[in-house]
Amino acid sequence: MEAQPISPPGAYAEAQRQQARFRESRAALNFAPPDLERLKEKYIRPRQRYYDSNFRPENDELCPTCARIDLSELLRSGLRHETRDGIQIRKNIPMGYSDEIYMRATCQFCRLLVEVGDTNMSGGDRDVEFWSIITLKGHEVVSGIAEPLYDIKADDSNSTLENLSPEAIYLALVRTVKAPTGYPFEYRTLFKDSTYIGPLGADELFPSGSFALRETGDAAEMMKRLREWLARCSKHETCQARRAPIWSRPDGFRLLDITSLRVVDASGHEPYVALSYTWAQVDAFEIKRDESYAWESLPGVMQDVISVIRRLELRINHLWIDRLCVEQEDPVQKKANIAAIGEIYGAAFATIVLAVPSEAHYLGLTLPGLPGLSAQRIPFRHVEKIGKPKIATTLPSLEMTIGTSKWSSRAWTFQEGLLSSSCIIFGPEQSYFECAEMACCESLKEPDMALSDQDHMIPYKSRLRNPYLTTYDFNSLYWRLVHDYTSRDMSLPSDSLNAFSAFAAEFERAGRKLTWGLPISDTVHHLLWEHEPWDFRPIVRRKDFPSWSWAGWSGTVAMLFPLDTSSDANYTCTMREEPPDGRILSCIVRIAQVKISGCLAMFTVDGAPGSSIMFDSTLDAEAERLALVCEMMEICRMSDTVYCLVVQRRGDYNEIKGSGIITLSDFEAARPLWQEARLV
DSSP: OOOOOOOOOSHHHHHHHHHHHHHHHHHHHTTOOSOGGGGGOEEEEOSHHHHOTTOOOSSOOOOHHHHTSOHHHHHHHOOOEEEETTEEEEOOEEEEEHHHHHHOTTOHHHHHHHHHHOOOOSOEEEEOOEEEEEEEEHHHHHHOOSOSSBOOOOOOTTOGGGGGOSBOEEEEEEEEEEOOTTOSSSEEEEEEEEEEEEEESOTTTOTTOBTOBOOOOOHHHHHHHHHHHHHHHTTOHHHHHHSOOGGGSOTTOEEEETTTTEEEEOOSOOOOEEEEOOGGGSOOOOOOSSSOOOGGGSOHHHHHHHHHHHHTTOOOOEEEOHHHHSOTTOHHHHHHHHHTHHHHHHHSSEEEEEOOOOGGGSSSSSOSSOBTTTBOOOOOOOEEEOSSSEEEEOOOOHHHHHHTSSGGGBHHHHHHHHTSSEEEEEOSSOEEEEESSOEEETTBOOOSSOHHHHHHHSOOOOTTSOTTSSOOOHHHHHHHHHHHHHTSBOSOGGGTTGGGHHHHHHHHHTTOOOBTTBOTTTOGGGGOEEEOTTOOSOOOBOTTSOTTSGGGBOSOEEEOSOGGGGGGOEEOOEEEEOOSSSOOEEEEEEEEEEEEEEETTEEEETTEEEEEEEEOTTTOGGGGTSOEEEEEEEEEEETTEEEEEEEEEETTEEEEEEEEEEEHHHHHHTOOEEEEEEEO
16 A cells, blocks of 8 residues: 655645755755766766775876875875855865776775775676765764755754864765656765774874774674773663663563573563564574573574673673563463563563575575674775875665564564664674663774763664654654564564554553554554555555554555645544454544556546555456445545545445545546445
């Protein structure tokens, strides 16, 4: 169920759109290429040229473009911003067209630019792009920035961030590319935010160590840094207050004693570490009850996890792993643990996350162990010696590592990571740590300053930050969680709500009731969800759940209705009752019978060219060949736009099949009638 992107009606929404276009156009002017026609050209890049670690030209020297840049000064002071038409925009240094930069193979800095700008490992055709560089401060690299090219705040000498000076400076790449069809400008400006360029081992430039690049060490050095991060986290009041109380553990709660290697009943007060992983990452092994495991019988990953806990010297002797500590054949114990999953991870001293990429990076289907311990790391950092300092690319950020991991593709791990009080993340190239007030990684130095100064003032942005820590807008947070959750894979359709239960419990504690996963008691506009058009996975109906809830379908879900203007809506659908124990939702609503036709799940109402309907064509493929008679339920209207659900009658009931919009005049022309709809 999908709909084409629509703009919120009304003067306010139009003003917002125009302002966004104005900011974007002013930023784009700053990165305009000298010759637009060059962006229409292509060039061929062989795979070997830059990714072959043995490849180095015999005579390295900076090209004329790069030789004009004082890299030492640039990495010491950065670039300022400029104001254009009231919009503050980052200054930049134009570097040239991508095909020309690629051909300057003897230039050390151009080689770094290619590593950052073209991360496609395969050879072949490339569109010509125009590249520029801007500078970012270290805290921006760590925390992320919402608007990297414009709306930059003026330097404020009184800002607490000034206390971080001298702070490491990084170079970021801005790509100006050919505009896609329908884009309102002649070209498009993109910010490359996955990899940056910075000085390596430049203590003379940044003696405070504020987010400067450093070499990653061996296992002993990694453990030392993990201990330091945990020690800092233990002093954060927010982290301690957020940790779930021990009495919230479910009945029959069990833990693995890492000394005896035996699963034991928890007494209710012992600290423990939790493991968040996918079952496919760990070799299958025999599950034992009431007897100890032999060390050599445990998979390498579990051996490494236990070794990490021991080497952290935390005086913690217990580990929670669902595969060992939950009796999978005991429905009562399993149900109790699922209901308390948020508290289980929230009460853990820390959660160890296995954020490794797809299995192709390893030679087997399962992990041999944790990267950096028994499993070899696969770091790739391009280093060049240019003048006095070494210049290097950054290792992947936590955001990038999690986004490309197998762990992030599974539905169950979503709530495990977000609701943990703190996380130790093992990636393929380095380890990371994140809690409520701090984000660290092995390859970036932390500032040498008081905890209260550093940890509270940097607005960290991450995929593992607990979303309930601060005041939040319910609609925005709820649909963001649903969107991210439904984008993940799920082995058992019956777990559609189970793996979301911890989030539901958090919302309900805040007074927000969810019915079959949907907050329909708030307002009926929550029925207007849709499936994302870019998710090409088959949309499959889950018959154990109602069609009016996202839980009743597979596929990535988003909200069709413009939530920011919902107060202007005229709701024409009234719920008579909420489903008690069943799933029938009774509504009094206007329904019009229409014919829809189209293809590839995108349809229009016959005779209403301005309509836009996303229909579940996976179940009704005949609709792609001929007009299909359906019913449109009017949920609400705004201005001249009617927001509808498309339903098909199944005896005395209606099953939702799609959603979309239609003009009010076209809807009235279909002669809608007030009826009772019983949605299943």
